[in-house]
Amino acid sequence: MYRTHSCGALRASHINTEVTLAGWVQKSRDKGFMIWVDLRDRYGITQLIFDEERTSVDLMEKAKSLGREFVIQVHGVVIERESKNENIKTGAVEVLVTELIILNDSKTPPFTIEDDTDGGEDLRMKYRYLDIRRNPVKENLLFRHQVSMEIRKYLSNEGFIDVETPYLIKSTPEGARDFVVPSRMNQGQFYALPQSPQTFKQLLMIGGIDKYFQIVKCFRDEDLRADRQPEFTQIDCEMAFVEQEDVLHTFEGLTRHLLKEIKGVEVDSFPRITYDEAMRLYGNDKPDIRFGMTFGELNDVTKHKDFKVFNSAELVVGIAIPGGASFTRKEIDKLVDWVRRPQVGALGMVYVKCHEDGSYKSSVDKFYDQVDLERWAKKIGANAGDLICILSGETNKVRAQLSALRMEMAERLGFRKADEFAPLWVVDFPLLELDEETGNYHAMHHPFTSPKPGQLELLNSRPGEVKANAYDLVLNGNEIGGGSIRIHNKQIQAMMLKHLGFSDEEAKEQFGFLMDAFEFGAPPHGGIAFGLDRLVSILGGQETIRDFIAFPKNNSGRDVMIDSPATIANDQLKELNIKLDTQE
């Protein structure tokens, strides 16, 4: 063992103890006759001292040679520090070094190993192993470990069994793109990496393992948007003999447990909202309810006047921004510019200032009088001092635009507090979603989701209206989990796949094994999957998942540290019986 104590362990009670420490040189201060070295490891920093009076000449020389990030082992005596440092746990003491071994030297690191580093994102990713030495990244990894352990403990105590499902499975073109793996032993054939263990967990239910969980890597070959990773981690869960209520109850329990154990936050039972209501009130199926600013629909109180923009709009909808009545003209113009940015895409914005004296001032005073505006304010729940912002147009687009504005203003106003946690369930999702480009319906959740009881008949006549036994768990404006009660009947599954455009042959080829399994006594079942990367980052009060992944990939799916993906040897290609299609 290279050490008797960690660099975070020594206290005043250790004074006069002989100790051996090992770690990295965080920094050293050389006053000529005296040298202080901050020695760092995972657990903290301990100050080492060398001085002319008590340290040999050789040792002083050696100490002077130490550079940043050198790995050293020291032996010495714990002494009381003259000027104590209250900011660190070991600040009462220092170690008077009697022996120093340089275990490894270090080139000057390409960025400083400090909480606030001078290294940019690219450099930090290339030297991720140095980045991990920094407290913020290290603490995130420790935090992730803590969250994972709590999840496992909780679910295991609830009778859930961690079952490992295979990584080399079969490609199913439905959904996102698969990563595929050529098989050498079965030439011309490919495995696929799982987008989720969905079918396997359903087979486990059919196999009688009635409570399953797994913390598991999943893979999606998507064009990466910011903060998406080609490989990501899912907390995958499934239960048999349950209804939706049972699943919600169980995983509300898990989430409440995590909030309590990890964050010390006690949350009562989670509110529930239907998908339709979420869209109506927040324009968003993952509303952040840490703050209000709910939508007020104004169609019926705007139509009576001659304002064409509103009269021709499918939806006229507004929110009230607390205190916004004091915005200057310039500030409001900026807001209008903001909603008109291509990323948001509104054509314009109507506003109403709600003055403290009860009067209103709007950008449409030409068309609407004080009575109108007062009615709007009431519908939106605006108070004196607020600024009402109103958008109009096609329902889906306007909702998305106003939701973006709502989130932006909440951010600016400090309503999105990292230490406040407001979970809610969004339920009754539509079963199908219209793909506006192709005009086809596809599964909103996935093809195994069951429709609500009694809604199967609607599937032919009004497919867009069929509601599913599907639910999302939303935390602070992020979907952290989603699931459904599954189909467990072969005929219904076949009908569903047909509606999703699968031919009988395709359905059989891709999901035949599951539909066959349904014929041998499949129990009712359902489940949920959480995105661990996202969950951990939100619990950690941060926004980017990358900061909670030890070795993330960049937006091109590259690991810039190991320089992967990379070309492979021709022999490898030959063995796999594939070649690069470079001619086309």
Add this chain to the structure above:
Amino acid sequence: MYRTHSCGALRASHINTEVTLAGWVQKSRDKGFMIWVDLRDRYGITQLIFDEERTSVDLMEKAKSLGREFVIQVHGVVIERESKNENIKTGAVEVLVTELIILNDSKTPPFTIEDDTDGGEDLRMKYRYLDIRRNPVKENLLFRHQVSMEIRKYLSNEGFIDVETPYLIKSTPEGARDFVVPSRMNQGQFYALPQSPQTFKQLLMIGGIDKYFQIVKCFRDEDLRADRQPEFTQIDCEMAFVEQEDVLHTFEGLTRHLLKEIKGVEVDSFPRITYDEAMRLYGNDKPDIRFGMTFGELNDVTKHKDFKVFNSAELVVGIAIPGGASFTRKEIDKLVDWVRRPQVGALGMVYVKCHEDGSYKSSVDKFYDQVDLERWAKKIGANAGDLICILSGETNKVRAQLSALRMEMAERLGFRKADEFAPLWVVDFPLLELDEETGNYHAMHHPFTSPKPGQLELLNSRPGEVKANAYDLVLNGNEIGGGSIRIHNKQIQAMMLKHLGFSDEEAKEQFGFLMDAFEFGAPPHGGIAFGLDRLVSILGGQETIRDFIAFPKNNSGRDVMIDSPATIANDQLKELNIKLDTQE
């Protein structure tokens, strides 16, 4: 919720309680006026009763319609059973059913869902979801979960951090074959699936995470021998600032904890044996020490006579089989045939019967007298009543042959007890291993293993003699874990790669990131990896890992249940910029 109790929950104390149960029909007995149904779920079996006197006609009819593996929900009252069944936990009671809902019917399963099934391996694999309903398979999965949880708890309590390393990494031709994954976004380039997270865990050590573990899938595209899987699970661990002794101590602790918690077996400190000694005493680097039968080398006590077979042999070595002196001539002939089978490959076998009266009878009485034979018996540790079996020839081959015989005889004699656990450390492995075909040396453990202190100089002159800081943990004749202290110095790593036949360019391309990392303050570090599949099966007292994997692949790497690997769509190939090499 479909049930108030599980099928394993009801006891005499529940009598007169109204309950709702759900599960599978294990079997039903129809006496006409009375029907009993065994209802099964994960937790047990509960007997349901329907009878003419107390059950409605309709319900009787419905109960008669139930087939094996139907999924049903029943409501009823717990009553005392007339003839109690002491063999099951619920055997004191039965449920008099008042309501029966058929949740799903079932075709007749292709094999019986019983502990001893009539289904062959292939059928069971195709319908693995039905196989999992059987107690032995289900119990194995539960057992695996329990072992995983204990490992996580123990390591986490010891300060180890579970860090997820990437699955999409870079191909390194060294070692076994990689599975590769074509990248769509980086055309012509490939990821590889990890054979182990080796380099990443070393980078974590360099990153200051000084205690890491992960239970992680690993992948090897090998031609599958029996009981190998292309994807397998590793308990991967690494520590920084440690020497070999620290690693052994830590993971001896883990193993002792598992034996105690899981099996209730207390084991004192584990014996240690060097690789050389293991080969000398057991002919095997993973000796089963639940029994003796150690090797005795006889070269120096056989050379003085005129027996050419022994005199020309590099090694003459024997073992004593307890009680074997009573074997008939026919039995001994069969043994000789056994060692001459191609799978073992011995040319012949010399034997000596050690009679109870102290005399000896051997197959080489022509050459050796009683004094000789007595000396042999002493060297081998044979007692009166034993049969000495002696093989001779090339050292490595003979050791392997005699080891096979030793294991076979121990098996036959019942010495390999499933409930007895004899762990040991094998240490001081050679650093390099000669590939007899190519004449090249390759790394016995892997290229990152450090040589023993002071042995670096031997690398040029006598590479085969260099010992490594490498160790295996062996349990009951199986290697359950292996590891080493790693190189943490760029120059030594470069030298090692050179010795292994890497050009400077190859070394840089494949491991440049690691060697660069060594230049920024790499601490001394080392670790170990356990094969979880194997560990679980041995702790479970069984031999085949497949029985402890939910969805295993067959010997051709196929999942016969989902029929994978499979062909993929041409569009997929095109997007990935590869084509099948079908012309050659």
